Amino acid sequence: MAKLKLPVRTPRIDMTPMVDLFFLLLTFFMLTTTFRPQEAVQVDTPYSISEKISPERNVITLLVSKDDKVFFNIDNGKDSAKHIRKEVLENVGKQYKITFTPEQLDRFEKMASFGMPIVNMAAWISATDQKSRDEMQKGIPMDSTNNELAMWILFARKANPNAEATIKGDNLADFKTVKKVLDILQAAKINRFNLITNLQKVEVKLEN
Amino acid sequence: MAEIIANEGGGKKKGKRRAKKHSTHIDMTPMVDLACLLLTFFMLTTAFSKPKVMEIVLPEKKDNGPVNQIPAFRVINIILDENDRIFYYNRIADPTKPPIPTLVETDYSKDGIRKILLNRNKILFKEIESLNKSVTKGKVAISRDSLTRSIRELKKEDKVGPIVLIKATDKAKYKNMVDIIDEMAITNIARYAIVDLNPFEKKLLNRKKGISNKAAKP
Numbered sequence: 001m002a003k004l005k006l007p008v009r010t011p012r013i014d015m016t017p018m019v020d021l022f023f024l025l026l027t028f029f030m031l032t033t034t035f036r037p038q039e040a041v042q043v044d045t046p047y048s049i050s051e052k053i054s055p056e057r058n059v060i061t062l063l064v065s066k067d068d069k070v071f072f073n074i075d076n077g078k079d080s081a082k083h084i085r086k087e088v089l090e091n092v093g094k095q096y097k098i099t100f101t102p103e104q105l106d107r108f109e110k111m112a113s114f115g116m117p118i119v120n121m122a123a124w125i126s127a128t129d130q131k132s133r134d135e136m137q138k139g140i141p142m143d144s145t146n147n148e149l150a151m152w153i154l155f156a157r158k159a160n161p162n163a164e165a166t167i168k169g170d171n172l173a174d175f176k177t178v179k180k181v182l183d184i185l186q187a188a189k190i191n192r193f194n195l196i197t198n199l200q201k202v203e204v205k206l207e208n
Numbered sequence: 209m210a211e212i213i214a215n216e217g218g219g220k221k222k223g224k225r226r227a228k229k230h231s232t233h234i235d236m237t238p239m240v241d242l243a244c245l246l247l248t249f250f251m252l253t254t255a256f257s258k259p260k261v262m263e264i265v266l267p268e269k270k271d272n273g274p275v276n277q278i279p280a281f282r283v284i285n286i287i288l289d290e291n292d293r294i295f296y297y298n299r300i301a302d303p304t305k306p307p308i309p310t311l312v313e314t315d316y317s318k319d320g321i322r323k324i325l326l327n328r329n330k331i332l333f334k335e336i337e338s339l340n341k342s343v344t345k346g347k348v349a350i351s352r353d354s355l356t357r358s359i360r361e362l363k364k365e366d367k368v369g370p371i372v373l374i375k376a377t378d379k380a381k382y383k384n385m386v387d388i389i390d391e392m393a394i395t396n397i398a399r400y401a402i403v404d405l406n407p408f409e410k411k412l413l414n415r416k417k418g419i420s421n422k423a424a425k426p
Contacts, residue, residue, distance in 0.1 A: 019236065022243045029250030046386040049393055050262035064382065166261065175288070175380040182266065182402075191268055194261035195386060202394055204318075204326070 047200035066170040069139030071115035290379035363398035372400035
C-alpha cells in the first residue's frame with residue numbers, strides 16, 4: 001500500500017489578540033509613568049500612618065542624608081514659563097557675586113537636587129559625567145557664619161511664594177541636623193512642613 | 209500618442225493577464241518583540257505608590273513674646289535619646305519647685321509609649337474613634353473633608369487631654385522624631401510641641417542613665 005502522506009502544517013497561532021493587549025498595556029504604562037529625576041542621595045524614609053499624598057508641584061524639598069548632609073531642590077512649579085529654578089540660582093549667585101552663563105542656567109533648570117557650596121555650583125553644572133558630579137555633592141553649608149541654605153530658601157520663597165517645604169530625611173539622620181534645618185525654615189517664616197514618610201498601617205485598640 | 213501597445217504577440221492569449229496575487233501578510237514579529245520589551249520596561253519602572261507626607265505645624269517663633277502658660281498637670285514630657293532610648297516624665301521639671309519628677313524609661317513599641325499616651329488621652333481618643341466608626345459604618349454620612357474638620361474641632365476643644373512636650377537630645381535620630389510624632393497621630397493627641405531640652409532636664413537624664421547603667425553591670 002502506498003503511504004499516506006500527511007500535509008506538513010505549520011502550527012500557526014493567531015497572535016492578534018495578544019498583540020492587541022500588549023499594545024493596550026504599553027500605552028497605559030507609557031501614559032501613566034512619570035519619570036522622576038534621580039535624587040542626589042539615596043534616602044530611606046521612616047514609616048508613619050499618614051495617608052496624605054505629597055504634592056508634586058510647588059515644593060521645596062530638603063533632603064537630609066544619613067551622613068547628615070543637606071541637599072536642596074525646588075521644582076519649576078506649574079507654569080514652566082516662569083523658570084523658577086533659573087531665577088533662584090541667578091539670585092543666590094548674585095548674593096555671592098557669582099554669575100552663571102545662560103547655558104549653565106538652562107542646564108540647571110532640568111537638574112534635580114543638589115548639595116554643595118555655591119562656589120562649586122558652576123563646576124557641578126558643567127560636569128559631564130555622573131561620577132565627578134556625585135563627588136561634588138558635599139552638602140549645603142548651613143553654619144551661622146555661612147548659611148547658604150537660608151539663602152536658597154529665601155530666594156526659593158521669593159521666586160515661588162506658593163512653595164511648600166518638604167523634608168525628606170533618612171532614618172539615620174541626626175535629629176540635630178533636622179532641627180537645624182527646621183530652625184532655618186522657621187527663621188524664613190515657614191511653620192508648616194511636610195515630612196516624607198512611607199505608609200504603614202497601625203491598629204490601635206483601647207483597653208478598658 | 210504616447211500609448212504603449214502591449215498587444216504585440218498577435219493576440220493569441222485570451223482574457224486579461226492578472227497580477228500575481230501577493231499575500232498581504234507582514235511579518236510582525238520584530239514589532240511585537242519591541243512592544244514586549246517596552247512594555248516590560250514601563251511596567252518595571254512605574255512606581256504606583258506615591259510618596260506620602262506627614263504634616264507638622266510648628267508654633268511660630270517669638271523672640272520676646274509672652275510665653276503661653278500651660279497647666280502643669282496636663283504636661284507629659286518625652287525625651288528621645290541615642291540608641292532608640294526614650295524616657296518620659298509628668299508635669300514640669302523645675303529645680304526651684306519640688307517635687308522633682310522622676311524619669312521613667314520606656315520604648316517605642318505598642319506597649320511602651322503608646323500605651324502611656326493612650327491612657328492619658330482616653331477621652332479624646334474614644335470620641336474620635338466613635339466618630340470614625342459611625343462614619344465607616346454609614347450611620348453618619350459626611351464627606352472625608354468634614355470628617356477631618358470635625359476631628360480637628362474635637363481636638364481644639366480638648367481641655368483635659370495631655371500636652372506632650374517632645375524633647376530630643378543631640379544624639380537622637382530623625383527616625384525617633386518621626387516615630388514619636390506618628391505616635392501623636394496614632395493616639396490622637398491634640399496638643400504637642402517639639403521643644404529644646406533644658407539644662408536641668410539634661411541633668412535629670414544623665415542621673416537616670418547613670419543609675420540604669422549601674423544596674424546593667426553589677
